[in-house]
Amino acid sequence: RKEVEQDPGPFNVPEGATVAFNCTYSNSASQSFFWYRQDCRKEPKLLMSVYSSGNEDGRFTAQLNRASQYISLLIRDSKLSDSATYLCVVNSPGMDSSYKLIFGSGTRLLVRP
Amino acid sequence: SQTIHQWPATLVQPVGSPLSLECTVEGTSNPNLYWYRQAAGRGLQLLFYSVGIGQISSEVPQNLSASRPQDRQFILSSKKLLLSDSGFYLCAWSSGTGSEKLFFGSGTQLSVL
Numbered sequence: 001r002k003e004v005e006q007d008p009g010p011f012n013v014p015e016g017a018t019v020a021f022n023c024t025y026s027n028s029a030s031q032s033f034f035w036y037r038q039d040c041r042k043e044p045k046l047l048m049s050v051y052s053s054g055n056e057d058g059r060f061t062a063q064l065n066r067a068s069q070y071i072s073l074l075i076r077d078s079k080l081s082d083s084a085t086y087l088c089v090v091n092s093p094g095m096d097s098s099y100k101l102i103f104g105s106g107t108r109l110l111v112r113p
Numbered sequence: 114s115q116t117i118h119q120w121p122a123t124l125v126q127p128v129g130s131p132l133s134l135e136c137t138v139e140g141t142s143n144p145n146l147y148w149y150r151q152a153a154g155r156g157l158q159l160l161f162y163s164v165g166i167g168q169i170s171s172e173v174p175q176n177l178s179a180s181r182p183q184d185r186q187f188i189l190s191s192k193k194l195l196l197s198d199s200g201f202y203l204c205a206w207s208s209g210t211g212s213e214k215l216f217f218g219s220g221t222q223l224s225v226l
Contacts, residue, residue, distance in 0.1 A: 034214065043203055043217035044157070087156070089215075100172075101207075101215055103149075105156030 001026055004090050006104035014112055017078045021107045023088030024070045031099070033064055035073050036087040038106065044087055047073075078111045085109070115140035119204045119218030126225050132177075132191040134221050136204030139185065145209040146187040148179055151201040163187060164209060199225045 006023045013019050025033075033050035048055065050062040050071050061074040071088055088104035119136045126132060138144050145164050149157040159172045161179035169179050176195060180188045187204060202221045207213035 032213075036215075041201070041220075041222070043220050044215075045217070046214050049214065091213075099213075100159060100162065101147075101213070102159070103157040 002104075003027060003092055003102045004088055004104040006088050006107045008105060008107060010108040010110050012110045012112060013078055015078055015080060017111075018074065018076045019078055019109060020075075021073045021086055021088075021109075022070055023072070023090075023104055023107075024068075025088075025090040025102075026069070027090070027092050028066075028069060029093050030090045032091040032101075033062075033071050034089040034101075035060075035062055035071075036089055036103075038085045038087055040085075044103075047086070075109075078109075080111050080113065083109055083111045115206070115216065117204065117206055117216060117218045119221060121221060122219065123222045124224070126194050126223065128196055128225055129193045132189070132194050132198070132223070134189040134202055134204075134223075136187045136189075136218055137185055138187075138206045141185070141206070141208070143184060143209070144206040145213065146181060147205040147207070147215065148187065148189045149203045149205065151203065153200070157203065161189070194225045196225050199223055 003026050035047040036044040037047045038044040048057050050064045054063040059076045063072045085106040085108045087106045091099040092102045116139045147162045148160040151157050163181045177191050204218040205215045207215050
């Protein structure tokens with residue numbers, strides 16, 4: 001089983017739609033969670049951290065469910081510029097007590113006019 | 114402010130040739146440094162990470178190696194490239210607090226022919 005799993009999509013939605021992505025993680029000891037956005041042939045960029053109580057940044061809402069070990073990202077009022085791949089990222093403890101960030105393979109979003 | 118530089122942006126190399134990709138970080142000290150690889154349409158695979166000068170942890174056994182000769186310099190190398198080494202290589206840094214966010218360089222698209 002992969003440490004971080006995402007639906008690869010693509011999610012094809014019209015402008016103005018609301019779309020949600022889910023991500024599951026396997027290590028219950030993980031402590032930090034993030035969503036990154038990656039445009040084609042570009043580096044990933046941090047979109048938002050995910051906090052236990054859930055958090056919102058404009059049209060974006062992130063939620064964490066520790067019991068079920070999943071994270072979600074909700075995008076409201078989709079814009080054409082939201083078209084990208086969204087990467088779920090989870091930190092995972094290593095054997096030497098260090099933490100490493102593990103990336104999901106990403107969910108591709110296409111917003112059409 | 115912190116910046117990360119990675120070069121070259123694109124590279125075409127024949128099978129069996131050597132490789133050297135360089136990454137430097139400015140505006141911070143003692144960062145955690147990372148090399149990731151992303152194959153076409155795939156997620157990011159952690160190759161190496163470093164928590165300090167001369168300290169390298171390898172995640173995936175392969176014909177690649179990494180070195181950190183200075184605090185803010187991270188180098189990815191190979192003595193003989195394989196076709197399977199083609200991909201998008203990304204250098205990243207974090208502050209190393211354990212709940213760190215990653216900041217990526219602009220990436221190197223490597224094609225091994």
